[in-house]
Amino acid sequence: MNLTLKPAAGLSGVVIPAADKSITHRAIMISALSEGVSVIDNYLAAGDCVSTLKAFEQMGVRHEIKGGSVAVHGRGLGGLSKPSGIIDAGNSGTTVRLLSGILAAQNFSATITGDASLSKRPMKRIIEPLSLMGASLKAREGTYLPLEIAGNPELKPITYKSPVPSAQVKSCVLLAGLFAKGVTRVIEPVKSRDHSELMLLDAGADIRVNGLEVSVTGPARLKAFNKTVPADISSAAFFMVAGLICGKSSLEIKGVGVNPTRDGILEVLMKMGAKIKLTPVSGALREPVSDLRVESSALEAVNISGGIIPRLVDEIPVLVLAATQARGTTVISGAGELRVKESDRLKTVSSQLNLMGADITEKADGLEIKGPTKLKGAAVESFGDHRVAMTLAIASLIAEGETVISDVDCVNTSFPEFFGILKNISGAA
Numbered sequence: 001m002n003l004t005l006k007p008a009a010g011l012s013g014v015v016i017p018a019a020d021k022s023i024t025h026r027a028i029m030i031s032a033l034s035e036g037v038s039v040i041d042n043y044l045a046a047g048d049c050v051s052t053l054k055a056f057e058q059m060g061v062r063h064e065i066k067g068g069s070v071a072v073h074g075r076g077l078g079g080l081s082k083p084s085g086i087i088d089a090g091n092s093g094t095t096v097r098l099l100s101g102i103l104a105a106q107n108f109s110a111t112i113t114g115d116a117s118l119s120k121r122p123m124k125r126i127i128e129p130l131s132l133m134g135a136s137l138k139a140r141e142g143t144y145l146p147l148e149i150a151g152n153p154e155l156k157p158i159t160y161k162s163p164v165p166s167a168q169v170k171s172c173v174l175l176a177g178l179f180a181k182g183v184t185r186v187i188e189p190v191k192s193r194d195h196s197e198l199m200l201l202d203a204g205a206d207i208r209v210n211g212l213e214v215s216v217t218g219p220a221r222l223k224a225f226n227k228t229v230p231a232d233i234s235s236a237a238f239f240m241v242a243g244l245i246c247g248k249s250s251l252e253i254k255g256v257g258v259n260p261t262r263d264g265i266l267e268v269l270m271k272m273g274a275k276i277k278l279t280p281v282s283g284a285l286r287e288p289v290s291d292l293r294v295e296s297s298a299l300e301a302v303n304i305s306g307g308i309i310p311r312l313v314d315e316i317p318v319l320v321l322a323a324t325q326a327r328g329t330t331v332i333s334g335a336g337e338l339r340v341k342e343s344d345r346l347k348t349v350s351s352q353l354n355l356m357g358a359d360i361t362e363k364a365d366g367l368e369i370k371g372p373t374k375l376k377g378a379a380v381e382s383f384g385d386h387r388v389a390m391t392l393a394i395a396s397l398i399a400e401g402e403t404v405i406s407d408v409d410c411v412n413t414s415f416p417e418f419f420g421i422l423k424n425i426s427g428a429a
């Protein structure tokens, strides 16, 4: 579906962003491997997480949805059955990569496919460690879906020094490590999001963290747990930037997960001069949560590189938009991972924002953004990438004239309510 959007004079109101995608995936997977019924409140009922729920349903894990909660009937570590057919991960990289760690330890084989975008994303990064643990994995050209996994119930523990700063790789190895007898260790080049570690602790696993090393002792016995999923900072980010750059705006963004491995966007925006006030919400266990008050602000350019990249990796598209409105040249480097996301985000974001009048130069592993630039409405493409579509929609709020964005349905993979919220806070008809 194509969508035509008009500029807005300012934004006001309350935003409740979609529930956290990373935490929802993990809650479904870890509860499926636990003994008993886990209740996950405020789970993300969007495309990517539905793919995960369906995959476990195919392996005999029942769930019931009641309002905004899902109850997962865990089957314990040894309780999965051979899937009733090919598992379709849709657009979801997290589904494939984390699920592969679990499938690697089963006494059956399974095949995972996905949509056109997911079929272009590299899986060698998980094939390598899982093969070292003793599973057999076959992929097209050694790295692309479909991925065939012949499980090995006698997985060996390994110490894996991951060459990529990826929470998906780390989580994949840790999930496989639950099944291997002994201590499995993952050493990351830079700390990535730690939701898997925190939730495995909720479920009673023996997880230890020492700097960049995380270990798990297997075989684990996991017990059911209850979890309330906070709002996704990656979804909130679109409205943070919208509030900062759009006319005279004041937004309240509620219940946002501000885990320190995910909050790089707040650090960078504040360095740019953003007026964002955090009010911690009490009672959040392990995963901190805050309400955010965002006021329109004059922004200054910044440099974004190194260890902060994994803490804001999914927010770079919308940060690029913020940088187009900041005074000076913003330089993003060390962000080559963006080329293997749902689209090549360095290319797709820069090319589409440039069509709207931005001044962005693409580099091998980053971008240079000169600001501030006036944006104008244009016909732009999402390339089927939800975060590109949402970035362009926020850009349209400050562009002169109408913006037509192609293929916006992809937003349903992570944030189905996005356009409805946008309409409410901009007072659009």
Ligand code: S3P
Pocket: 021, 022, 023, 094, 165, 166, 167, 168, 169, 171, 193, 313, 314, 337
């Ligand atoms: C995710 C990790 C990140 C992120 C993705 C979700 C996760 O990917 O980009 O959207 O839930 O673990 P990488 O592990 O590839 O960095």
